[in-house]
Amino acid sequence: MFKRILVATDGSRLSKKAVAGAIAMAAQHDADLVALTVVPHYPKSYYEDTAFTREDVSRIEKQWADTAQRGLDAVAQRARAAGVRIKTATVNSNLVADAVIAAAKKHKSDLIVMASHGRKGLKRLLLGSETQHVLAHSTLPVLVLR
Structure with missing residues (x-):
């Protein structure tokens, strides 16, 4: 049914559940994953007392990218152990949901798998939901796991 599944992960406990579900689904459908x-850009401060040098920002962004890559490497190892063909990708953007949708199109995915914290009410309003944004704006099917 599915030929290529994109799973979005941030390395959190909840997204690891989504990864496990995506790996199982890819194995079941003999799909690529x-x-x-x-990875967001480091926020730049406009206050003199907290300004960072370009080198500081570059160092922090590199640490974030390295951490993301280690997480993706772990996902790839799990997928290969399950016999799933996998490709990993990192995108640098502050617009997470838009980046997920664009990556799914770029990789010609036919399903997006994501986790959701299931926030409701004021918490959802204040914290937002990248998953909700993907659900609202993607033309592809989205599987949300909790």
Whole structure:
């Protein structure tokens, strides 16, 4: 049914559940898996007392990218152990949901798998939901796991 599944992961406990589900689904459908992590840009401060040098920002962003890559490497290892063909990708963007949708299109995925914290009410309003944004704006099917 599915030929290429994109799973978005941030390395959190909840997204690891989504990864496990995506790996199982890819194995079941003999589908390729694309594991994606979106790494945000470091926020730049406009206050003199907290300004960082370009080198500081570059160092921090590199640490985030290295951490993301280690997480993707772990996902790839799990997928290969399950006999799943996998490709990993990292995107640098502050617009996480838009980056997930764009990556799914770029990799010609036919399903997006994501986790959701299941926040409701004021918490959802204040914290937002990347998963909700993907659900609302993607033309591809989205499987949300909790």
